[in-house]
Amino acid sequence: xxxxxxxxxxxxxxxxxxxxxxxxxxxxxxxxxxxxxxxxxxxxxxxxxxxxxxxxxxxxxxxxxxxxxxxxxxxxxxxxxxxxxxxxxxxxxxxxxxxxxxxxxxxxxxxxxxxxxxxxxxxxxxxxxxxxxxxxxxxxxxxxxxxxxxxxxxxxxxxxxxxxxxxxxxxxxxxxxxxxxxxxxxxxxxxxxxxxxxxxxxxxxxxxxxxxxxxxxxxxxxxxxxxxxxxxxxxxxxxxxxxxxxxxxxxxxxxxxxxxxxxxxxxxxxxxxxxxxxxxxxxxxxx
Amino acid sequence: xxxxxxxxxxxxxxxxxxxxxxxxxxxxxxxxxxxxxxxxxxxxxxxxxxxxxxxxxxxxxxxxxxxxxxxxxxxxxxxxxxxxxxxxxxxxxxxxxxxxxxxxxxxxxxxxxxxxxxxxxxxxxxxxxxxxxxxxxxxxxxxxxxxxxxxxxxxxxxxxxxxxxxxxxxxxxxxxxxxxxxxxxxxxxxxxxxxxxxxxxxxxxxxxxxxxxxxxxxxxxxxxxxxxxxxxxxxxxxx
Ligand SMILES: Nc1ncnc2c1ncn2[C@@H]1O[C@H](COP(=O)(O)OP(=O)(O)OP(=O)(O)O)[C@@H](O)[C@H]1O
Ligand SMILES: [Mg+2]
Numbered sequence: 174x175x176x177x178x179x180x181x182x183x184x185x186x187x188x189x190x191x192x193x194x195x196x197x198x199x200x201x202x203x204x205x206x207x208x209x210x211x212x213x214x215x216x217x218x219x220x221x222x223x224x225x226x227x228x229x230x231x232x233x234x235x236x237x238x239x240x241x242x243x244x245x246x247x248x249x250x251x252x253x254x255x256x257x258x259x260x261x262x263x264x265x266x267x268x269x270x271x272x273x274x275x276x277x278x279x280x281x282x283x284x285x286x287x288x289x290x291x292x293x294x295x296x297x298x299x300x301x302x303x304x305x306x307x308x309x310x311x312x313x314x315x316x317x318x319x320x321x322x323x324x325x326x327x328x329x330x331x332x333x334x335x336x337x338x339x340x341x342x343x344x345x346x347x348x349x350x351x352x353x354x355x356x357x358x359x360x361x362x363x364x365x366x367x368x369x370x371x372x373x374x375x376x377x378x379x380x381x382x383x384x385x386x387x388x389x390x391x392x393x394x395x396x397x398x399x400x401x402x403x404x405x406x407x408x409x410x411x412x413x414x415x416x417x418x419x420x421x422x423x424x425x426x427x428x429x430x431x432x433x434x435x436x437x438x439x440x441x442x443x444x445x446x447x448x449x450x451x452x453x454x455x456x457x458x459x460x
Numbered sequence: 461x462x463x464x465x466x467x468x469x470x471x472x473x474x475x476x477x478x479x480x481x482x483x484x485x486x487x488x489x490x491x492x493x494x495x496x497x498x499x500x501x502x503x504x505x506x507x508x509x510x511x512x513x514x515x516x517x518x519x520x521x522x523x524x525x526x527x528x529x530x531x532x533x534x535x536x537x538x539x540x541x542x543x544x545x546x547x548x549x550x551x552x553x554x555x556x557x558x559x560x561x562x563x564x565x566x567x568x569x570x571x572x573x574x575x576x577x578x579x580x581x582x583x584x585x586x587x588x589x590x591x592x593x594x595x596x597x598x599x600x601x602x603x604x605x606x607x608x609x610x611x612x613x614x615x616x617x618x619x620x621x622x623x624x625x626x627x628x629x630x631x632x633x634x635x636x637x638x639x640x641x642x643x644x645x646x647x648x649x650x651x652x653x654x655x656x657x658x659x660x661x662x663x664x665x666x667x668x669x670x671x672x673x674x675x676x677x678x679x680x681x682x683x684x685x686x687x688x689x690x691x692x693x694x695x696x697x698x699x
Contacts, residue, residue, distance in 0.1 A: 336559050340548040347546035350508060351610055352534035352563040 176305040177422050183311045185418025186318030190373035191391065192398040192410040193325055194366030200342040200405035201362040204253060204264045208271035209370050210392030216241050216371025217378045217387060218279055221288050230293035230379075237375040238368035245367025249360045276385050287384035296379075310380065317376055321369070322411060329407060338362065342405055394421075397440050403450025412452040461485045462507060462538060462614050462645075467516030469499075469506055476502045477669045479516065482662075486613050486645045489636075491656030493649070493691060494666035500649040501543055503666065504616045507647065508540035509533035535563065537613035541620060543649075545603040549592035553583055556591055556602055560609035569611045569644060576605040579635050597628035604635065608644075615639065617648040621655050633658055652691055653680075665690050 191213055198206050219240055220233040227233070248271065256264050291297075296310045329335035337358055341348045349355050374387075381387060398417055402409030417436065424432035443451055463483035469476050477499050484490045494500050505511045506518065509530040517524045520536055530540070548556050557573050577584040580601040586594065594602065600620055607615055620636075621629045636659055640646060650656055656663065663680045665673040665687065672690055675683065 333559075333562050336551060336555055337562065339550045340559055343549050344546040346510065346530070347542065347548070348559070349530040350510075350534055350540045350542075351560045351606070352531050352565075353559075354531055 174305070175303045176307060177426050178419065179302070179307050179311050179315070180425075181419035181422030182415065183314040183318075183418070184421055185414040185416075186314055187373050187377055187391065188395055188398050188418060189318055189411055189414035190321060190369045191395040192402065192414055193321075193407055194369040195395055195399050196402070196405055196407060196410050197338070197362055198366040199399070201338060202249075202253065202257070202359050203261075204257075204268065205261075206363075206366070207265060207268040207392075208248075208275065209366070209395065210388030210390075211272045211275040212241055212245065212367045212370040212388075213374040213377075213391060214383075214385065214388035215244075215275055215279060216374025217381075217383045218283055218288070218374075219371065220375035220378045221290050221383050222283075224290055224378075230290075233290070233378070234372070234375050238371040241371030242364040242368035246360050246364040248367075249363035253363070254356065254359075272388075276388075279385055285385060287382040289382060290378040292379045314376055314380075317372075321372070325407060334358070334361065394436070397436060400440060401443055401451050403452055406450060406452065409450050409452035413450075416451075461519075461521060463519040464503070464507065464513075465517040465519055467506060467513035467518065469502055469511050470514050471502075475514075475669070477506070477513075480666070480669070480671055481516075482664045482671060482674060483519075484614055484645045484647050487640065487643045488662065489640050489646045489648070489660045490662045490664060491650060491653065491660040492647055492664050492666065493651065493653055493656065495651065495691060498666040499669040500666055501618055502669075504540065504618050504647065504649060507533075507616055508538060510540075534610055535565075537567070537569065537611065539607035539610045539612035539615050541603045541607050541615070541617045543618035543622070545599045547591040547594060547599045547602055549590065551591055552588050553591070553594070553598075553602055554587045556606055557583075557609055560606045563610070565611045567611055567613075569613055569642070571608040571611065573609065576608055579608075579638060580605055580631075582631075597624050597631075600624060600628070600632065601635075604632070604639075608639065612644055614645040614647065617646065619649055619651070621650070629655065653687065663687070 191209060195206060195209050198204060216237045220237040223233040223236045224230060252267055252271070253264065256267055292310050296313055299306045299308045301307070329338060337348060337353055341355060341358065345355055394417060398410055398413045401416065402413035420435065421432055424435060428435070461483060464480050466479045466481050467477055468479060480499070480503060482490065492500055492503060502511065506513060509528055509532060512527045518526045520538070525533070534540070548559070551559065557576060561573070582598060583601055583605060586598055591599070591602070604617070604620065621632055624632070633655060636646065640659065648656065653663070660677070662676050663674060664671055667690060673683070673686060680687065
């Protein structure tokens with residue numbers, strides 16, 4: 174039981190890292206970033222490569238988000254910025270095209286086979302928690318999720334950047350009328366979202382096979398989380414990630430053949446009954 | 461000084477402003493009036509940098525600034541209070557004011573938060589309330605206070621007293637007097653001249669996107685009939 178809950182929560186944590194970035198990017202840029210899964214995959218490969226070169230998991234964990242944040246800034250600046258005034262379809266096509274480019278690049282550099290990263294030293298054992306054996310690495314995953322979640326809250330609620338983010342989600346034009354360079358904030362937010370995706374990829378690398386298709390599998394679940402949580406809503410994303418993580422962990426345990434059916438049925442019901450998201454507090458809030 | 465020189469503005473293929481010209485200097489109060497759809501909001505948005513004129517020039521302190529961004533205009537001392545106020549709903553009153561001070565500014569027109577709260581004591585009482593919980597009058601005061609914190613030389617206000625109770629309108633008029641006394645220029649849009657009469661140095665009337673009348677206080681006092689005709693539907697049927 175406790176083992177299943179912890180598995181569910183560590184899945185939730187990966188989903189949250191990705192969904193938080195997706196939802197921040199959507200809130201600030203108005204763009205649904207289909208390439209988010211590709212950035213996650215790239216983060217995992219970069220972590221793998223850094224580990225290979227340095228034998229240091231710490232370095233992998235630090236460098237992957239930093240490098241991918243930089244890539245994110247470049248993507249925003251050169252590929253998305255020219256499209257903000259255009260139709261949403263063009264932005265979707267751009268992020269979709271990015272998936273193809275990033276996946277092909279990974280295939281060229283690392284090939285098609287899957288790689289894996291050993292569990293870092295000291296994290297490879299398990300400890301008893303309330304009568305079950307729990308892998309230490311899972312606890313590390315949970316702690317990372319909690320730390321990132323707390324960090325994001327601090328950023329959004331307590332810093333000037335967060336203030337601008339919250340303001341721009343409702344009235345971006347007014348933020349500009351206060352002299353604030355919203356274009357730069359967008360670059361920062363896309364870079365931050367990319368860094369979170371890469372961090373998710375890096376922490377997932379020791380427990381999931383690192384391969385080209387890995388982004389696609391998880392990004393679909395992330396969209397479910399973002400929709401359940403309510404677009405542009407971080408608190409909602411946390412709640413929805415935990416909900417979906419637990420649903421999947423228990424589903425794996427009790428009704429493995431039905432997981433997808435249950436997930437998408439929930440999604441469809443939410444879209445029909447509460448399209449603003451299960452966890453969004455103010456229904457009328459503009460995205 | 462901020463001036464429009466013979467500007468044309470389009471939304472897509474539809475021309476909304478036709479050769480509009482007028483100017484405002486620091487410390488001067490200009491009232492811009494006109495019926496619904498006359499192009500008042502469009503004119504202010506152009507002055508705030510949100511719309512680029514297809515022809516003509518927007519002049520700031522002697523130089524042409526057509527085509528610059530709203531960020532730039534604000535940093536150069538033009539503050540904009542939009543018709544729908546655009547208070548940030550998920551920020552508190554205090555944060556709605558703080559966000560205006562993120563950009564570092566200098567110059568003689570800087571207002572402090574304390575001065576703004578003194579100008580609108582009601583805001584001081586509501587400091588921790590969220591934007592979405594404010595009444596219309598409180599929102600308007602906050603929108604004006606927020607604009608002042610950007611240190612404007614010229615304040616652009618779109619229908620600042622629309623839909624407000626008379627007592628709040630009076631409070632806002634008092635605030636405008638004080639703002640003008642501090643040397644801030646103002647362009648404010650109204651559909652009629654009830655409020656502008658109390659404050660304005662100059663009057664500009666727009667109709668169908670063109671300036672159809674303009675004048676100073678004395679000229680305004682001598683032309684009441686013309687002005688009234690231009691602002692009522694009677695004038696429209698004759699035109
Ligand atoms: N975004 C837009 N796209 C197309 N046409 C517009 C747009 N905004 C305004 N218009 C048109 O431009 C004309 C001028 O509009 P504007 O909002 O400037 O008028 P206004 O004088 O502010 O009116 P009101 O008193 O109703 O606020 C109107 O005919 C309006 O329908
Ligand atoms: Mg208007």
